[in-house]
Every structure is written in structure tokens, then in C-alpha cells.
Amino acid sequence: xxxxxxxxxxxxxxxxxxxxxxxxxxxxxxxxxxxxxxxxxxxxxxxxxxxxxxxxxxxxxxxxxxxxxxxxxxxxxxxxxxxxxxxxxxxxxxxxxxxxxxxxxxxxxxxxxxxxxxxxxxxxxxxxxxxxxxxxxxxxxxxxxxxxxxxxxxxxxxxxxxxxxxxxxxxxxxxxxxxxxxxxxxxxxxxxxxxxxxxxxxxxxxxxxxxxxxxxxxxxxxxxxxxxxxxxxxxxxxxxxxxxxxxxxxxxxxxxxxxxxxxxxxxxxxxxxxxxxxxxxxxxxxxxxxxxxxxxxxxxxxxxxxxxxxxxxxx
Amino acid sequence: xxxxxxxxxxxxxxxxxxxxxxxxxxxxxxxxxxxxxxxxxxxxxxxxxxxxxxxxxxxxxxxxxxxxxxxxxxxxxxxxxxxxxxxxxxxxxxxxxxxxxxxxxxxxxxxxxxxxxxxxxxxxxxxxxxxxxxxxxxxxxxxxxxxxxxxxxxxxxxxxxxxxxxxxxxxxxxxxxxxxxxxxxxxxxxxxxxxxxxxxxxxxxxxxxxxxxxxxxxxxxxxxxxxxxxxxxxxxxxxxxxxxxxxxxxxxxxxxxxxxxxxxxxxxxxxxxxxxxxxxxxxxxxxxxxxxxxxxx
Numbered sequence: 038x039x040x041x042x043x044x045x046x047x048x049x050x051x052x053x054x055x056x057x058x059x060x061x062x063x064x065x066x067x068x069x070x071x072x073x074x075x076x077x078x079x080x081x082x083x084x085x086x087x088x089x090x091x092x093x094x095x096x097x098x099x100x101x102x103x104x105x106x107x108x109x110x111x112x113x114x115x116x117x118x119x120x121x122x123x124x125x126x127x128x129x130x131x132x133x134x135x136x137x138x139x140x141x142x143x144x145x146x147x148x149x150x151x152x153x154x155x156x157x158x159x160x161x162x163x164x165x166x167x168x169x170x171x172x173x174x175x176x177x178x179x180x181x182x183x184x185x186x187x188x189x190x191x192x193x194x195x196x197x198x199x200x201x202x203x204x205x206x207x208x209x210x211x212x213x214x215x216x217x218x219x220x221x222x223x224x225x226x227x228x229x230x231x232x233x234x235x236x237x238x239x240x241x242x243x244x245x246x247x248x249x250x251x252x253x254x255x256x257x258x259x260x261x262x263x264x265x266x267x268x269x270x271x272x273x274x275x276x277x278x279x280x281x282x283x284x285x286x287x288x289x290x291x292x293x294x295x296x297x298x299x300x301x302x303x304x305x306x307x308x309x310x311x312x313x314x315x316x317x318x319x320x321x322x323x324x325x326x327x328x329x330x331x332x333x334x335x336x337x338x339x340x341x342x343x344x345x346x347x348x349x350x351x352x
Numbered sequence: 353x354x355x356x357x358x359x360x361x362x363x364x365x366x367x368x369x370x371x372x373x374x375x376x377x378x379x380x381x382x383x384x385x386x387x388x389x390x391x392x393x394x395x396x397x398x399x400x401x402x403x404x405x406x407x408x409x410x411x412x413x414x415x416x417x418x419x420x421x422x423x424x425x426x427x428x429x430x431x432x433x434x435x436x437x438x439x440x441x442x443x444x445x446x447x448x449x450x451x452x453x454x455x456x457x458x459x460x461x462x463x464x465x466x467x468x469x470x471x472x473x474x475x476x477x478x479x480x481x482x483x484x485x486x487x488x489x490x491x492x493x494x495x496x497x498x499x500x501x502x503x504x505x506x507x508x509x510x511x512x513x514x515x516x517x518x519x520x521x522x523x524x525x526x527x528x529x530x531x532x533x534x535x536x537x538x539x540x541x542x543x544x545x546x547x548x549x550x551x552x553x554x555x556x557x558x559x560x561x562x563x564x565x566x567x568x569x570x571x572x573x574x575x576x577x578x579x580x581x582x583x584x585x586x587x588x589x590x591x592x593x594x595x596x597x598x599x600x601x602x603x604x605x606x607x608x609x610x611x612x613x614x615x616x617x618x619x620x621x622x623x624x625x626x627x628x629x630x631x632x633x634x635x636x637x638x639x640x641x642x643x644x645x646x647x648x649x
Contacts (some may be wrong), residue, residue, distance in 0.1 A: 038422055050585045051485070051489075052488055052492050053490055053492075055486075055488075055489035055492075056489055056492050056493055059489060059490070059493070060493070060501055063501050063502060063505055064501060064504070064505060066505050067504065067505050068505075068507070076405075100612065130542050140366060145387025175630060175633060175634070176626070176630070177421075178577075178629075178633055179577070179626050179630035179633055180622070180625075180626050180629075181581050181584050181588075181601070181604075181622065181625050181626075181629075182585070183585060183588050183604070184584075184604060184618075184622035184626070186620075187604065187607075187608070187611060187622070188622070190611065191611060191615050193616065195611070195612050267645040279494065279495070279496070279497070281494045281496075281497070282494040282495060282497055282585075283496065283585070284499070285496065285497070285589070286585050286588060286589055289588075289589055290608075300497075300500070301589050301590070304500065304504050304589070304590065304591060305590055306500040309504065312500070312501065312504055313501075316493065316497045316498075316500070316501050317498075319494065319497055320492055320493040320494070320497065323492060323493070327492070
């Protein structure tokens with residue numbers, strides 16, 4: 038088991054480096070001249086050249102890549118914004134708690150509602166409950182997250198006036214963004230939970246448990262649910278990734294100054310060092326979450342443990 | 353020459369078997385109420401978008417200052433936007449963007465996935481390991497963020513967006529195909545084909561892919577739905593297809609400033625996205641059940 042944990046931890050290093058190299062390479066091909074972006078359109082050719090040399094923009098690709106990797110992973114410095122000349126690392130650190138709070142809260146809401154919804158649908162398969170739950174889940178995976186957010190704003194903020202439409206200072210500011218962001222994940226969880234549960238409910242050991250004369254409650258909660266939860270844990274990782282992506286848009290709808298908002302500002306201002314730093318930062322964060330999910334998965338699924346003592350590769 | 357003879361001999365039997373399997377699948381698909389509704393709604397949306405110039409009462413750039421922000425009425429079914437353009441007509445035209453992006457991007461992703469997935473699944477070993485580690489890296493970046501980065505480089509526009517979204521979907525599809533090839537790979541008929549001295553390409557094309565492609569087909573449908581959602585998000589944040597093109601996400605973005613007073617600008621484009629994605633999801637669910645009868649109880 039510890040071998041697995043260690044191997045999984047070590048595997049993080051090439052993944053994170055790979056992500057950095059990939060994103061750096063993609064954004065290396067961004068059209069336009071950063072020196073021009075910084076100095077504006079009335080800069081002389083000499084000034085532009087001087088700026089380019091200062092930033093090392095004329096260096097070959099591998100030199101720039103090497104410098105970037107060193108800056109990020111040894112000095113923990115994502116560089117400076119081309120536009121505002123502020124430290125990107127500081128900005129990321131200041132904004133990260135808001136993004137983190139939004140993502141984690143949405144994930145918790147999604148699991149707290151999605152899992153019971155799926156279990157209930159599976160247990161009462163074919164009933165009105167099942168139909169209603171699955172219609173909700175289907176809507177959840179089909180509505181664009183930012184549109185859900187807009188609808189919530191229209192109803193609860195503008196029409197009823199219960200909650201603020203924008204802002205980030207108070208708890209109440211996070212209620213609507215969380216619901217909007219959780220809706221899609223909740224639907225994914227419910228669908229996965231239902232199909233996982235249906236598969237388990239029809240297996241022989243559940244029939245055995247019923248034959249033993251256990252109460253239906255016990256059969257569901259002691260025997261069926263733990264086994265059906267295993268695939269849900271894997272989906273939780275993917276769901277989190279999707280949420281991280283949609284947070285970018287949600288933050289923009291609710292004017293929450295998180296990392297997503299920072300990234301969109303970067304895109305609009307053609308400030309690609311910022312975009313690069315945001316994507317890499319969020320990807321590292323996502324990798325850590327996936328690591329935790331994998332470890333949790335191996336802890337709750339005895340098959341993984343057994344597989345690993347028989348010394349077989351990952352997955 | 354030899355290959356041709358071989359093919360003509362094998363062809364009739366495989367064809368026959370394939371069509372009957374296809375028929376069975378279709379039969380199962382059409383007994384699924386959700387799938388039929390999904391298919392019908394999707395076809396209606398395709399029809400409306402393709403014949404938009406004939407159906408739309410106004411052009412998508414026709415401005416009428418007198419009816420700025422007009423509420424939904426008989427003349428303007430879904431009302432008008434801030435420039436007096438008919439929202440109903442713009443939604444019809446906008447469907448062309450969303451559908452093209454969804455279908456072409458998920459199709460391209462699937463084609464790339466066929467190469468990557470079959471190389472990884474069929475050859476296994478080092479090839480598999482190398483490809484899967486690369487996909488691990490790509491999948492460590494949330495899809496939406498990868499698409500944002502790529503479309504920031506490529507710039508705004510229809511084809512740029514399609515490329516960005518196709519690349520964003522390759523890894524999931526490759527993984528799914530690889531998984532299903534791994535199970536097929538162990539079958540005896542593959543061993544038989546190897547003994548038969550068939551070339552690797554032929555084994556993949558004739559034996560592996562036909563037997564392992566169904567999860568990918570489901571994923572293409574679901575992927576198309578997903579791509580449409582991401583494309584709308586991209587347009588919404590100022591990437592992807594941009595105004596004055598009537599892309600649905602871009603229309604929602606334009607409605608943002610008027611959300612307080614003119615909610616119809618936000619309501620209708622969103623409903624259009626939802627219906628399209630919903631129909632594809634229903635169809636995808638139905639296809640999954642139809643292609644995998646074991647799942648059905």
C-alpha cells in the first residue's frame with residue numbers, strides 16, 4: 038500500500054513538469070509581441086528591442102523554457118504581468134482562497150445532493166421519484182453553468198432580492214455561485230450513483246443479504262452503498278476538474294476576483310504570462326486533487342490494494 | 353492482388369452479420385422513448401439551422417432601432433436585442449455555429465482517438481505506456497482551461513474554436529477506445545486473425561475496431577454535447593466565435609448587461625443551448641443502452 042502511495046506521489050513530478058512544458062509550449066506560439074503590449078504602439082524600434090532583451094524574448098525556445106521552469110519550481114515565481122508589472126505569484130496567492138472556497142463548497146453541495154438523489158432513484162427504480170431525479174440530473178448535465186448562474190441571478194437576486202447578484206465579501210455572496218457551479222456536478226454524481234447502484238443491487242450478494250432476512254435499510258446502506266460508491270469516487274475527480282473549468286466562467290458572472298477572473302482579464306488584455314500562470318497553477322491544483330482521489334480510491338477499494346501487492350502497474 | 357481476393361471472400365459474411373447487429377441495435381434504440389425524443393428534437397434543431405435563411409423572418413444582422421429591446425411578441429417571437437435584431441432569427445442562424453462546432457470537433461477528436469486508442473490498445477507495452485503517460489499529462493489540465501489556452505493562441509473564429517475543442521476532447525475518447533480494445537484484444541478471434549497472418553492494420557481495421565467502437569460512438573454523441581457547452585462558455589468569456597456572429601454563448605454574453613431589464617435576451621439563447629445538449633444527451637444515453645444490452649435490465 039505504501040509503495041503505491043509513494044509511486045503515485047513520485048508520478049506527480051513528471052505530470053506537473055509535463056503540464057508546465059505543454060502550456061508553456063502552447064502559449065509560446067501566441068501571436069503578437071509582448072514588448073509591444075508592454076510599451077504600447079508609440080514605442081520606437083530601439084525601445085522595443087531593449088525591452089525584448091530585458092525580458093529575454095529573443096532567446097531560443099529551450100533557454101526560455103528552462104528559465105521558466107527554474108523560476109516556477111525553484112524560485113516559486115510565475116514572473117510579472119506584462120500589463121500591470123505586478124508579481125503574478127502574489128496575485129495568485131491573494132485570489133486562490135476565493136477560488137478554492139467556491140470549488141470546495143460546490144463539490145460538497147454536489148455530493149451531498151447528488152449521491153442521495155442517485156441512490157434514491159436506483160432504490161425506487163421506475164417510480165416517479167426515479168423519473169423526477171433523472172430529469173433533474175439530465176437538465177443539470179445539459180444546461181451551461183454560466184446560464185444556470187444567470188437564471189439564478191435573475192430569480193433570486195433581481196426578482197426576489199434574497200441574495201446579492203455580485204460580490205465576494207460575505208458568505209451570502211457565495212450561495213448563488215455555489216449552487217450554479219454545483220448543479221452540473223450534482224447531476225453527474227446522481228447519474229453515476231444511480232447506474233452504479235443499479236448494477237450492485239442486482240448482484241448476487243445483495244440477494245444473499247436479503248435472503249438472510251436483513252432489513253431493506255441494512256441491505257442498502259451496509260451492503261449496496263459502499264460498493265456502489267467506489268465508481269462515484271472516480272467520477273468525483275473528473276467532476277472536480279469540470280468545476281474548476283466552469284469556476285472560471287462563474288467567477289466572471291458574479292464578479293468574484295478569483296483565479297478564473299484573473300485569467301479572463303489576462304486573455305482579454307493579451308497578457309499571456311498571466312494566462313499561462315493561471316492555467317499551470319490550476320492544473321497543479323487539479324493534479325493534487327486527483328492524487329487525493331486516487332489515494333482515497335485505493336484506500337476504500339480492497340481490489341486496488343490486492344492488485345498492488347501482486348505488483349501490477351497503475352490502472 | 354492477394355489482399356483483394358481475400359477481401360471479396362470475407363466481405364459478404366461480415367457485412368451480413370454487421371447489418372443484423374446494426375438492425376438489432378436500431379431496434380433497441382427505437383424502443384427507448386428518451387432516445388427517440390432526443391433524436392427527433394436534435395433532427396428538428398438541425399433542420400431549423402440548415403434552413404435558417406428560409407425560416408428566419410429577419411436576417412441575423414438586420415437592425416431595427418425602433419424595436420430595440422422589444423419584448424417577445426407576434427412580430428418578434430423571442431423579442432429583440434440591444435440593436436433591434438430579431439433574437440429568434442439569430443438563434444436559428446446561431447444553431448449553425450453550435451452544431452458545426454459540436455459535430456466537427458467531436459468527429460475530429462474521434463478520428464484522432466481511433467489512431468491513438470488503437471495504437472495504445474493493440475500494441476500495448478511500451479507504445480501503450482508512452483501514449484498513456486502523455487494523455488495523463490494532457491488530462492491533468494481541466495479541459496476547459498486547455499481549450500482556453502489553445503483558443504487564446506489560435507485566436508477567435510469558427511475553425512480555430514473547432515481545433516481548440518477537438519484537441520481538448522482527444523484524450524478522453526482515446527482512453528475510452530483503448531479500454532474497450534484491451535478487452536477485445538484478448539478474444540480468441542484476434543488470436544485466430546494473428547495466426548491467419550493478417551497484417552496488424554487489417555486486424556485493427558477488420559476485427560478490433562468493429563468490435564470495440566461502440567463506447568466511442570456513445571462518447572461521440574456525449575462529446576458533441578459537451579463541446580457545444582464548452583464552445584458557448586468560450587464565446588461567453590470573449591474567446592471562440594465572437595459578435596456580430598450570432599453564436600448562442602456570445603448572445604448570452606451580450607445579454608449580460610441588460611439582464612435586469614430585458615431578461616428575454618438571456619432566456620432564449622440559453623434555452624436553445626439546453627435543448628440541443630439535452631437532445632444529444634438523451635440520444636447518447638439511449639445509444640449506450642442499445643449498444644450494451646447487458647446494462648439493460
